[in-house]
Amino acid sequence: MALSCKQVVELVTDYLEGALDEATAADVRAHLALCDGCETYLQQMRHTAAALGEIDVETLPDPVQEELLAAFRAYRPGQ
Numbered sequence: 001m002a003l004s005c006k007q008v009v010e011l012v013t014d015y016l017e018g019a020l021d022e023a024t025a026a027d028v029r030a031h032l033a034l035c036d037g038c039e040t041y042l043q044q045m046r047h048t049a050a051a052l053g054e055i056d057v058e059t060l061p062d063p064v065q066e067e068l069l070a071a072f073r074a075y076r077p078g079q
């Protein structure tokens with residue numbers, strides 16, 4: 001099963017908390033290995049979670065999630 005970027009964004013907090021089942025976590029890892037945008041997003045989430053203590057992206061309003069998605073899709077490391 002291939003995850004979309006939006007699905008990865010929705011799963012990433014659970015992924016960071018270790019709350020996903022192993023099959024889903026493996027799908028997230030597989031996506032992150034291939035998708036620089038989501039890898040960057042994950043790293044940002046780690047920093048933010050460390051700074052704030054906790055964060056739950058699922059509580060963000062959809063426009064904010066869409067904004068984040070647009071931001072990291074536009075991000076091109078090393079260019």
Ligand SMILES: [Zn+2]
Nearest residue numbers: 005035037038
């Ligand atoms: Zn992605």
